[in-house]
Amino acid sequence: MSMTVQSQPDRSDPTVIAAQNDAFRKLACLGVPPAQPIQGRMHVTRSLMEASDGFMAEAVKSTGEFATFEPENDPEGWHDFGVVEIRGETVFWQIDLYAADSDFRYGAETLDNPATTMRVLTIMLARDW
Numbered sequence: 568m569s570m571t572v573q574s575q576p577d578r579s580d581p582t583v584i585a586a587q588n589d590a591f592r593k594l595a596c597l598g599v600p601p602a603q604p605i606q607g608r609m610h611v612t613r614s615l616m617e618a619s620d621g622f623m624a625e626a627v628k629s630t631g632e633f634a635t636f637e638p639e640n641d642p643e644g645w646h647d648f649g650v651v652e653i654r655g656e657t658v659f660w661q662i663d664l665y666a667a668d669s670d671f672r673y674g675a676e677t678l679d680n681p682a683t684t685m686r687v688l689t690i691m692l693a694r695d696w
Contacts, residue, residue, distance in 0.1 A: 581643060581644035582644065584678050585646040587681055587686075591686045592633070592688060593631050595609040595631070595688050596627045596630050603681060607688060611623060611626075611690045622653060625653050626651065626658045630649065647661060657692070660691075662687065663686070664678050667682070667683050
């Protein structure tokens with residue numbers, strides 16, 4: 568007899584995930600403290616770090632202020648990806664959700680639980696993609 572075990576789909580609320588992602592971006596990029604603790608890290612690519620004349624600071628600030636979410640750029644409603652233009656240069660940002668105790672090896676199981684989810688915000692030049 569063979570048994571198939573199917574994983575349960577994540578039943579996280581997309582609006583809660585979006586609010587947490589927005590709060591984390593504002594904390595990481597603008598220093599605005601969230602209403603509840605949110606674990607995470609921000610990374611920028613080498614080319615963004617090496618950009619001159621305050622470019623990286625502008626990219627980080629614009630990422631924190633981003634609010635143009637539409638079905639075309641946010642199909643899951645998580646507010647986990649965006650594109651900003653800085654001085655004619657396209658900058659991407661993305662938030663990935665990991666299990667907080669997994670050393671970034673496994674995805675978060677309950678995406679809307681900030682106690683068990685570690686967010687990683689990556690900001691990069693589009694050409695780094």
